[in-house]
Amino acid sequence: MSGTPEGDAGQVRPDSEQRAGVGVGADRPVRAESLADLLGGRRGAIDATLPPLAFAAGWLLGGESIWAGVGAALAVGAVVAGVRLRRGDRPRSVLIGLLAVCVAALIAVRTGRAENFFLIQLLSNAASALAWAVSIVVRWPLLGVLVGAVLGQRSRWRRDPALLRGYGRASWVWTATYVLRVAVFVPLYLSGQVLALVVARVALTWPLVAAALAVSWMVLRRSLPPGHPGLRHPVVESPAAPPR
Template identity: 85%
Template sequence: MGGIPERDSGQAAPGPDQRVGAEPAPGEPARADSLAELLGGRGGAIDATLPPLAFAAGWLLGGESLWGGVGAALAVGAAVAGVRLFRGDRPRSVLIGLLAVCVAALIAVRTGRAEDFFLIQVLSNAASALAWTVSIVVRWPLLGVLVGAVLGQRTRWRRDRALRRGYGRASWVWTATYLVRLAVFVPLYLSGQVLALVVARVALTWPLVAAALALSWVVLRRSLPAGHPGLRHPVLDDPAAPPR
């Protein structure tokens, strides 16, 4: 998920007689953030589709040459990394994206199978589906962790029952995206459908991210009670109690 969202500086911890961790100023409406604004997503997701597209182009233009595909993917991956650094993306995030392309290329070269360029994508989606599911079950939904980090809240959001419940419900939307990708990627990978894998990678990357951002925001917003001050202002159930 790309771009650096605006971060909230956070609020001081409330006193023992306060229930709201950080209320808007009197008479000032709570800011209506959306997940798309907070997390971004579309730019980074589009960037992630460029190396696979380059791999397919190089593979085809080279007469189904694995080296042609790998070379094109690495060149475009390096170019994307350079552009992301220039526009101010965090170096660690950029390097992780470039490393993923390099590992995918290395796997394909070692096995000699073009479809193995997409193996890391299959495995990462399986791992992500498992991680998001576990996070919901243990009541540390990853959507809340991500948004809390962006807003500088640390774990204060977990002390708001409504927010914690909403993040849990909305996290199922993201879990579903990884399961959908697996349902499409695995049969294509096992049957060696290289071009179909590229099409699926593009179709199930930024469009699916955009849909998940919109749908999870609707689920989260509808999970909050009327009058809730919003994501930036957790209503603390017990300010003195540690997060559960």
């Protein structure tokens, strides 16, 4: 799970205001922001596929040499980290991404098995699937936690029953993406199919993230009752006034 807000982060308005163009002029339609606007994710997912692609290219061109693959992956990983820093990504996030590439490379070199370059990815997806599922069960759905952090709401969204329910339902979409990756990666890893792992890594990274953003946003929107003001405005009941 690897996103930062991007795109239009304008205020979400009730449907009636969107149709009327309130605040922006009646002749200009308002585009409601989506999860892709708030969380981004697609750009980071594309970046994450570049080191594995470089590993596969180096491995093949080097006559299935793990050292050649590792060298190519580390070089591309360093370039990606530099580009991400220049475009303003958080240093901590950049360093974690680069560290993941380094650890994957170290495991592949120490074990002498090219498929082990993808072991970290497999384990992280299994852990993510478990974490997302548990978060829904304990009523702290991770999608709500992420969006709430981006919007600076802390835990206020949890006091809106509609948002809590919607985030829970939409979080199952993300849980399913991690389960799907594990289901695909495990047999390929166990059979040592390095090129197939690269193809699966690319196919199940940015295209799957884009699909998950779209589907979870649809699920979330349909979970909210008509007239709900949107993600930026949790409907929290005020505590009853004390008797005078």
